[in-house]
Amino acid sequence: MDVDCNTHPPGEAGAISARTLILDLMDTGSPPDFSTRDLVQAGAAFGLEATGIRTALTRLRQEGRVRALDRGRYAIGAKAEPLQHRILGWREVQSRRRLWGGGWLLAVAGPQERANRTLWRHTVRALDLEGFAEAETNVWVRPDNLEGGPEGGAAAMRRRLLALDGAPSLLLVQATALDEQREARFRTLWPVAGLAASHAGLVRRLAESAARLPALPLVEAAAESLLTGREAIRAILRDPLLPEALCPPDALTALIAAMDAYDRLGKDIWRRYLGT
Template sequence: MQHISFGDLPQPGARAIVLDLVARGDHPTVTTAVLVKAGAAFGIEATGMRTAIARLRADGRLIQIERGIYARGPQAEPIGRRLRGWRDVIDRQIVWDGGWLLSVTGAAERTDRTTWRRTLRAFDLEGFDEAETNLWIRPDNRAGGAAATRAALTDLGAAPTLFLARVEDLDAGRDSQLRSEWREARQDADYGALTRALAEHRQRSTGEPLATVAATTLVLGREAIRRIIRDPLRPDGLGGVDALRELVSEMVLYDVVGQAAWRAYLNLPAIA
């Protein structure tokens, strides 16, 4: 049985800490002092946090409201919306009727490196996998179908020239091949180990120093939310979502601990 702990997971850098606090935090704005103190929980010096703030402002992921006060910038908003919606991801799933969403990519999408990188990220977040060269697929089992998926890909910065359509009534051989390849590419992450790690830390966190609780909840919670929002919502015939449902349920409880720890550590008021 796999075990996951704080030390097993990547530790966030200064920019990741800033983005985490502004992208999915309850407070719409945050001060330099708060961000500096957040970095201190990870041993990051004030100069490192201030440098991260400046760089995030430069690329549009952070905006300055007034001197020393910041909020999410427009470039951070698409991912921010996805992060803040982690509790409701399973609600997007509908019964699968066997249809597929198919996207074809080519030179038009690959010309600009930044656009292509964003397109690949969008495919990943929307649960697509490359079944054949330049052919990306996922089951059409989410509310809104092709139109909603097309809008989501665009919101995440995918190439505007991207072709996306629903396909059905494939021949038995091709359908079986797609099912096999997509199932293999989208095998379950070990959600069980992460769910256990969240529960174990939630139960013992009252005995730890406040800064340690805050830092640990950010790292473990960040990993849980990363996996939740990247889950492709497997149809029952291709793996199902039972393990994901358990992870989301535990993360709801764990998030209460994390939010309380960060509010206390940063001396922020509770949200009414």
């Protein structure tokens, strides 16, 4: 799933690009690879021309995000594997949490990181995906409550940011004993109520879509299930995984459970649509 892309209502013109569709399908890991015919047929569900699918496939191969197999099929490429690994783990994201001791992770950016616009864009995206919020000019912060292994939270987070194409020179440190004003302000940087409401809204949409899909023509059901499911997974992956003291996990737990059921339904629809 291309977690950077915006989603649109099912059936809307331009709802998904050929590039995003190919990556979305391959990111599911089920099936592990697709033929050109599969991808062209998938594109037809969204009104995408075969030439557009083939052009996107060629470009993705050149970028290393897709690789060709010996038997003329295509699978995820090395360049896209870190993000695919992250996407495939959406059901277990909450297992990344650990008991919060009150510390923080601070990412500090300087002129070196901002000089390259493309690198800086990737760095901001990586910080966003890892639940950081901009606290002050050039300073991003998140609670140090994620599993870090024996090396600690900062070392593990540094690896994750690098895997998401963040700037290697970004300063990332663990911080404790902040002044009272910063401590209080940092705790309010995330829109907790809005996040819970958004998750609850997606749970309702998943239920409504699941009830509607069986009555739809197969091609329409395939398109709707992919668009609706990708929006839910995008929300799960972008949840900052805050400690319970800052944000109760109930809304995210409910969304993951709802998406788990919807995912099984969507995959069955796509197997039938592609004839696999």
